[in-house]
Amino acid sequence: MKDKIKKINKLLVKHFGIPKRSKKLPDPINTLIATVLSQNTNDKNSYQAYQNLKKKYKSWSEVAELTKSELEKVIRVAGLGKQKSSAILSFLKTLKKRNGKIDLGYITEMSDENILDELTSIKGIGVKTASCVLLFSLDRNICPVDTHVHRTLNRIGIVKTSSPAKTFEIINKHLPDGIAHQFHTNLINLGRAICKSSKPICSICPLLLECKYKYKNLEKSDSVNVSRFLLLDSI
Ligand code: SF4
Known part of the structure; x- marks a missing residue:
């Protein structure tokens, strides 16, 4: 094969x-959230939703404090607002609970398999989203x-x-x-x-x-x- x-x-x-591809690889959290936004829509709409978030909030910690309906409004253009806002909030909150901060730097030393296990153990994050983090942010094969x-x-x-x-x-x-x-x-x-x-x-x-x-x-x-x-x- x-x-x-x-x-x-x-x-x-x-x-x-x-x-x-861009010379500077995107931060794993950016890739993960952009991938969640891209589900079942085109790149133009998901990019718009991603830009809405980045322009409106200074950090992912600020986004983590939003209610589901507040977040839903900001990302509406990407569709499936309920599902996507739940997945994003669950991801950010789990990260904070597990590590005390919203940062995925610790996964860079892990094996591909362990990263897939780690990310997919979070509610709403599937293999496709986790594998995009591996490829686009960590340059894994x-x-x-x-x-x-x-x-x-x-x-x-x-x-x-x-x-x-x-x-x-x-x-x-x-x-x-x-x-x-x-x-x-x-x-x-x-x-x-x-x-x-x-x-x-x-x-x-x-x-x-x-x-x-x-x-x-x-x-x-x-x-x-x-x-x-x-x-x-x-x-
Ligand atoms: S367009 Fe798709 S189905 Fe047709 S030859 Fe190419 S790969 Fe095969």
Whole structure:
């Protein structure tokens, strides 16, 4: 599987390039909260909600003092306000209770597995959110799996799984060193622009010859332009 992943990654890099990332990695708390905000919405709305929080409050400690409905109002643009405000408040309060302060600096010395266990033990924080902290803030070689990554990897035939959690488990066992950020980001680019959920545009796909998907759509299509803005590389 490692060789297949390498081959697919190479084709994606040839097509989409090596994704840019900010020189200074974001603080783990910023990444975690931005990822919670990004669930079930687009990057534009979650970025707006994240900016609302950062502009209105000086610190995450201030946010931790808000009531659920106060927080819900500020992040409304990202949708699922009740669920997201609960997860954010539960995370900030748990951190304070466990460590006496709102800081995730202590996880930087921990192994990937221990960080996943530590973060997912907090109510409302799932594997996808925890794995985004590993990749985007700690630069670990971990590929988070969202719906785009899950769908494209299954269509290509690298995995055959029924849930993003299972895909995450398998893909990260076989991920070649040093490619997590480009592989993850380019699979999202592929899923957004070409291998769309409802109807893939296989005629312009750089993976056409490698892909095992049975229901390819080979209708002719012009190349598509989709925003490459990625929330977690922009905070
Ligand atoms: S060939 Fe089609 S189904 Fe396969 S990855 Fe490309 S767009 Fe998706």
